[in-house]
Amino acid sequence: MTGNVTFTMIKPDAVRGGHIGAILKMINDAGFKIRAMKYTQLSPEKAGEFYEVHKERPFYGELVSFMSSGPIVAAILEKENAVVDFRTLIGATNPAEAEPGTIRSLYATNVGENAVHGSDSDENAQIEGNFHFAQTERF
Numbered sequence: 856m857t858g859n860v861t862f863t864m865i866k867p868d869a870v871r872g873g874h875i876g877a878i879l880k881m882i883n884d885a886g887f888k889i890r891a892m893k894y895t896q897l898s899p900e901k902a903g904e905f906y907e908v909h910k911e912r913p914f915y916g917e918l919v920s921f922m923s924s925g926p927i928v929a930a931i932l933e934k935e936n937a938v939v940d941f942r943t944l945i946g947a948t949n950p951a952e953a954e955p956g957t958i959r960s961l962y963a964t965n966v967g968e969n970a971v972h973g974s975d976s977d978e979n980a981q982i983e984g985n986f987h988f989a990q991t992e993r994f
């Protein structure tokens with residue numbers, strides 16, 4: 856359902872910090888429905904592929920190493936206006952600039968280890984959801 860779906864990951868820093876439950880509660884309370892979910896760990900190869908668009912950025916190596924450093928929770932979420940509303944719920948990439956009350960302002964460590972991922976477009980939400988989930992894993 857293009858336009859109503861986004862993709863998220865609870866990143867290794869937030870998992871290590873014990874924040875899975877609190878973050879999922881914020882996601883539920885904001886009206887998102889969970890269409891798919893798994894607890895998994897990305898290999899460095901898979902993390903590199905997921906963030907391929909950032910390959911030329913100076914932080915790419917650090918990003919790949921961090922994202923493969925421990926388990927994550929990956930999920931497909933559904934809500935009207937999902938991509939934009941979820942970006943609002945998570946806050947700015949740099950938690951120092953994130954609005955108070957956003958997931959990143961509450962749980963992110965720093966700009967590189969920022970607690971959650973959220974798709975930036977409907978097109979990428981589809982691509983990222985397909986990267987992590989088979990059709991039989993969606994409900």
Ligand code: DAT
Pocket residue numbers: 909914918947948966967968969971972973975
């Ligand atoms: P977002 O995750 O808000 O969409 P992005 O797509 O620009 O941000 O970057 C992807 C991830 O890369 C981001 O969540 C954390 C990392 N990152 C971005 N900018 C960074 C920086 N200046 N230093 C270190 N890591 C950075």
Ligand code: MG
Pocket residue numbers: 973975
């Ligand atoms: Mg992004």
